[in-house]
Amino acid sequence: MSSAWECPCGVSNPAGREKCRGCGVSAERATMVAAQEGDRLEKELTRYDHIRVSTTPEIPGARSKESLGIVTAEVILGMHVFKDVTAAFRDVVGGRVTAYEKELQYGKQVVIRELRAECQKMGGAALVGVRLDYEAISPSMLMITAQGTVVVLE
Numbered sequence: 022m023s024s025a026w027e028c029p030c031g032v033s034n035p036a037g038r039e040k041c042r043g044c045g046v047s048a049e050r051a052t053m054v055a056a057q058e059g060d061r062l063e064k065e066l067t068r069y070d071h072i073r074v075s076t077t078p079e080i081p082g083a084r085s086k087e088s089l090g091i092v093t094a095e096v097i098l099g100m101h102v103f104k105d106v107t108a109a110f111r112d113v114v115g116g117r118v119t120a121y122e123k124e125l126q127y128g129k130q131v132v133i134r135e136l137r138a139e140c141q142k143m144g145g146a147a148l149v150g151v152r153l154d155y156e157a158i159s160p161s162m163l164m165i166t167a168q169g170t171v172v173v174l175e
């Protein structure tokens with residue numbers, strides 16, 4: 022491998038390293054596992070996509086019949102992304118910034134998925150008035166919270 026790589030065990034490895042310095046798995050194997058893990062995550066993340074989500078008080082084009090209550094979700098992000106501040110400065114244009122953006126994107130997907138899962142549990146069909154908030158809880162951790170109102174549609 023020509024670039025630094027992250028093992029599914031959570032350890033980042035320098036470019037050219039053939040075995041993970043954390044768990045000893047080969048770079049090739051780690052890439053394969055990461056890809057499978059990616060597929061599994063993708064499936065898991067999209068499991069509740071049939072639940073409609075909107076930041077507006079109503080789902081455009083649909084009417085709410087009943088409100089079942091508020092749901093909240095939170096996710097704490099990023100130690101492995103945020104810890105390497107020197108790398109972030111060294112490589113501002115390249116990988117690290119992309120890594121931040123990816124991590125944020127992923128965090129948003131996760132909280133919305135959690136809201137949808139709650140909505141489904143409550144027997145709702147959609148979430149309205151959805152709000153996302155971000156809060157730095159330490160220099161290396163970011164919390165994303167989400168809330169929304171579960172509704173039944175007409």
Ligand SMILES: [Zn+2]
Nearest residue numbers: 028030041044
């Ligand atoms: Zn490892």
